[in-house]
Amino acid sequence: MIDQTTIDRILDAARIQDVVSEYVTLRKRGVNLLGLCPFHNEKTPSFIVSPAKGICKCFGCGKGGNAVHFIMEVEQLQYYDALKFLAKKYNIEFEERELTDEEKAARNARESLLLVNEFAQKYFSDVLLNHADGKALGLSYFQERGFREDIIRKFQLGFSLDERDAFTRSALKAGYNKEFLLQTGLTLEYDNGAMYDRFRARVMFPVHTLSGKVIAFGGRVMKKDEKSAKYVNSPESEIYHKSNELYGIYFAKQAIVKQERCFLVEGYTDVISMHQSGIENVVSSSGTSLTVGQIRLIHRFTENVTVIYDGDAAGIKASIRGIDMLLEDGLNIKVLLLPDGEDPDSFARKTNASDFIEYVEKNSTDFMRFKTRLLLNDAGNDPIKRAGLVQDIVHSISVIPNAAVRIEYVKECATLLNVDEAMLYHEINKLKRKERDDKAKLNQNREKLPNDQEQDQNYYPEISSSEPVSRFDKEEKNILQHLFRFGNMMVYENETVAQYTATELEKYKIDFENAVYRNFYKEYLLHCEEENFDAKRYFLYHTDKNISQIAVEFLSEKYTLSKVHERIKKLPTDEDRLPELTFRLVHELLNNKKLTQIRSLLLEMKKSAEINDDARVMEITNEISILNNGIKELAKRLGERVIIKI
Numbered sequence: 126m127i128d129q130t131t132i133d134r135i136l137d138a139a140r141i142q143d144v145v146s147e148y149v150t151l152r153k154r155g156v157n158l159l160g161l162c163p164f165h166n167e168k169t170p171s172f173i174v175s176p177a178k179g180i181c182k183c184f185g186c187g188k189g190g191n192a193v194h195f196i197m198e199v200e201q202l203q204y205y206d207a208l209k210f211l212a213k214k215y216n217i218e219f220e221e222r223e224l225t226d227e228e229k230a231a232r233n234a235r236e237s238l239l240l241v242n243e244f245a246q247k248y249f250s251d252v253l254l255n256h257a258d259g260k261a262l263g264l265s266y267f268q269e270r271g272f273r274e275d276i277i278r279k280f281q282l283g284f285s286l287d288e289r290d291a292f293t294r295s296a297l298k299a300g301y302n303k304e305f306l307l308q309t310g311l312t313l314e315y316d317n318g319a320m321y322d323r324f325r326a327r328v329m330f331p332v333h334t335l336s337g338k339v340i341a342f343g344g345r346v347m348k349k350d351e352k353s354a355k356y357v358n359s360p361e362s363e364i365y366h367k368s369n370e371l372y373g374i375y376f377a378k379q380a381i382v383k384q385e386r387c388f389l390v391e392g393y394t395d396v397i398s399m400h401q402s403g404i405e406n407v408v409s410s411s412g413t414s415l416t417v418g419q420i421r422l423i424h425r426f427t428e429n430v431t432v433i434y435d436g437d438a439a440g441i442k443a444s445i446r447g448i449d450m451l452l453e454d455g456l457n458i459k460v461l462l463l464p465d466g467e468d469p470d471s472f473a474r475k476t477n478a479s480d481f482i483e484y485v486e487k488n489s490t491d492f493m494r495f496k497t498r499l500l501l502n503d504a505g506n507d508p509i510k511r512a513g514l515v516q517d518i519v520h521s522i523s524v525i526p527n528a529a530v531r532i533e534y535v536k537e538c539a540t541l542l543n544v545d546e547a548m549l550y551h552e553i554n555k556l557k558r559k560e561r562d563d564k565a566k567l568n569q570n571r572e573k574l575p576n577d578q579e580q581d582q583n584y585y586p587e588i589s590s591s592e593p594v595s596r597f598d599k600e601e602k603n604i605l606q607h608l609f610r611f612g613n614m615m616v617y618e619n620e621t622v623a624q625y626t627a628t629e630l631e632k633y634k635i636d637f638e639n640a641v642y643r644n645f646y647k648e649y650l651l652h653c654e655e656e657n658f659d660a661k662r663y664f665l666y667h668t669d670k671n672i673s674q675i676a677v678e679f680l681s682e683k684y685t686l687s688k689v690h691e692r693i694k695k696l697p698t699d700e701d702r703l704p705e706l707t708f709r710l711v712h713e714l715l716n717n718k719k720l721t722q723i724r725s726l727l728l729e730m731k732k733s734a735e736i737n738d739d740a741r742v743m744e745i746t747n748e749i750s751i752l753n754n755g756i757k758e759l760a761k762r763l764g765e766r767v768i769i770k771i
């Protein structure tokens with residue numbers, strides 16, 4: 126929604142060294158600047174900023190990019206929010222696309238609801254810290270729990286008075302619209318039109334979004350009282366969808382990225398106590414079981430989750446299903462059981478951060494192992510329960526997307542359950558087949574989609590089939606980098622590097638296997654003939670992060686074509702040997718594709734020979750010899766071309 130001119134202006138203003146030095150102390154080293162990486166813990170600096178190229182990169186953890194990437198990572202923002210962040214910082218007014226009336230109305234409503242919540246948060250905090258009842262009841266409650274004042278302020282805790290409509294009256298007086306008070310759920314209305322407060326005589330916990338806006342509240346009673354619920358929460362609204370929010374994420378996101386781990390606890394006070402003891406990478410699903418939206422939210426920041434349980438066995442079993450969903454999303458999950466009688470809140474209050482971390486390291490278990498042991502204990506020697514247990518474990522393993530991880534678990538669980546690995550694979554395949562059949566029934570009337578074929582593959586471990594990296598990654602990347610650097614330069618009389626490459630790849634019907642490279646290539650061809658097309662600028666600031674990251678890699682020293690260059694030492698620069706390089710890069714891909722074909726043909730030939738299929742063996746021999754001739758021919762042409770051009 127920000128136009129390209131504005132993006133350009135923002136990017137021109139946000140010089141990489143200025144942006145980074147707000148977060149990292151930089152020293153000069155040659156033409157570059159060097160500092161300690163903000164994204165991983167290190168003692169010797171490996172974070173390099175190149176003002177000339179407008180990029181930064183850590184050679185330890187690999188993170189980096191242009192100014193927008195850096196802000197996205199360090200502030201944990203989405204692309205557009207990072208742009209806005211920079212615009213604000215460099216005082217650039219930006220023009221967003223004109224919104225439709227509908228969009229405007231929706232946006233105004235949302236903003237009004239957020240404003241009401243912001244007012245409410247300030248009101249409740251003010252009551253807690255300054256009102257006599259707030260201090261006597263609310264503040265003393267928090268203090269008894271050991272919360273320090275800085276933590277109370279940080280989490281913007283508050284207190285609601287024990288009056289029918291104290292909050293509603295203040296809000297109306299301050300000019301807030303009744304309609305929005307009702308929509309946030311802070312205010313309720315009797316049939317006769319009289320209004321009253323949802324939260325009364327409760328300590329208040331505001332729920333923040335990723336960017337720190339208050340979208341809901343949780344209110345807790347201070348004394349056990351059979352008449353009222355322990356917690357009252359804001360209802361779902363235009364701005365609050367419970368299943369997409371995690372309590373504490375706003376305060377935890379940077380720590381989660383830095384520690385590469387997220388702790389998952391149950392309640393608000395668990396999160397706050399752990400923060401107070403110095404452990405900030407912690408969130409809570411607020412007492413409900415995990416949802417897909419919440420899992421996605423965690424997954425944006427890390428792949429590693431440790432679920433912390435107090436020792437209550439019933440609670441653990443109830444939550445195990447939710448954890449299966451974490452597995453399904455490809456997260457690595459550990460489980461930490463606290464000592465008997467402790468919950469995260471009480472435990473954190475007793476320990477400091479380093480003791481806590483030590484306890485975590487010594488006592489956390491891998492989730493599958495934990496689950497298997499737990500169920501095994503439960504089943505005892507009952508054969509029916511044990512059979513059910515195997516099915517349960519098989520189901521958990523079958524949802525894991527990564528084949529290598531599945532294989533590990535099959536091994537481990539086979540040992541724990543004292544069953545055959547092959548038997549587990551058999552059960553997993555059976556489950557997958559059943560799922561497929563069910564799906565097929567559902568889709569009977571639907572046409573077969575191309576990627577159904579992938580799912581039809583047998584589930585028996587085949588690590589290579591699920592590896593996302595293409596077999597020709599290196600060759601494909603070399604070609605792209607070459608285009609990126611020299612695409613519009615002339616080679617071979619009337620052709621540019623881009624034109625030559627496109628013609629050759631088309632002639633041999635070569636497509637990129639790596640999907641991101643393929644998109645990069647397509648976009649390149651689409652734009653490269655445009656006047657004043659600047660590939661560097663176009664791709665470096667591409668809105669698809671995968672694509673702009675490739676541009677960053679191309680610009681970093683580490684990925685120059687050194688290997689290819691070393692083979693031809695006579696010529697001084699890449700530009701001088703442009704014709705030769707262009708030819709070589711394109712044909713190396715072609716060559717390797719042929720070699721791969723030969724390899725698989727050889728395998729097939731072996732199998733055909735074993736079953737005495739002589740006709741097929743002959744056919745394959747011919748195919749291989751044609752491919753071999755092509756390779757020889759190419760080698761000759763490569764030689765000729767080098768000679769001619771020198």
Ligand SMILES: [Zn+2]
Nearest residue numbers: 162165183186
């Ligand atoms: Zn790093």
